[in-house]
Amino acid sequence: MQRARELSWQALQGIRERMRPGISEDEARAEAMQVFETLGMERLWHPVIIRIGPNTTRTYREPSLPDVRLGPNDSYFIDLGLVFAGHEGDVGDTFVVGHAPERAACAQAARDLFQDVAGIWRSEGWNGRKLYDYACERAEEMGWRFNHAVKGHRVSDFPHSVHKGGNLGDLDRTPGQGLWVLEVQIAHPSEPYGAFYEDLLAGPVA
DSSP states (O other): OHHHHHHHHHHHHHHHHHOOTTOBHHHHHHHHHHHHHHHTOOEEEEEEEEEEGGGGGSOTTSOOOTTOBOOSSEEEEEEEEEEETTEEEEEEEEEEESSOHHHHHHHHHHHHHHHHHHHHHHHHOOOHHHHHHHHHHHHHHTTOEEOTTOOOEEOOBSOGGGTOOSBGGGOSSOOOTTTEEEEEEEEOSSSSOEEEEEEEOOOOOO
């Protein structure tokens, strides 16, 4: 699982290096496949999700607004579900191009919120429901709107649905290390942009 996680983050960074003003979501997804090939990805376990500008407020189940291209001072997020050596990786992060300090603050807030919630999981051992209740409260305290539709999920050797279905945010017990993905999605309370971050719940980086 950790190797799949590592390779998934490498893939995400490879896509980030190809993002530039003017690119569309469809074009970015097509270039992503070239990145995956160089890393030896076996298959996708969920579609490649790249959201640009106003589409960063939308969840993975919602279709993007059409004809959106990355502006010179804009933001986007990448959400990958990849399989390496039979194991699932699932990572996501938000980035900014040009000069967009408010969007950069939103992206950093999603990362900070993830680390905050993951830290509570490590130190307190809360169940999934309590972790997501806390995430919502903290997001609002930080001045952001929390997306309740994004609740995290199980991962494992492919397919994870064989081992456990359902969402982390509905789990009534403590999520096990290396088995659950924590997802957070926030948005500006009035402006049309947001941020997304996800990673495997695991111990602190040495």
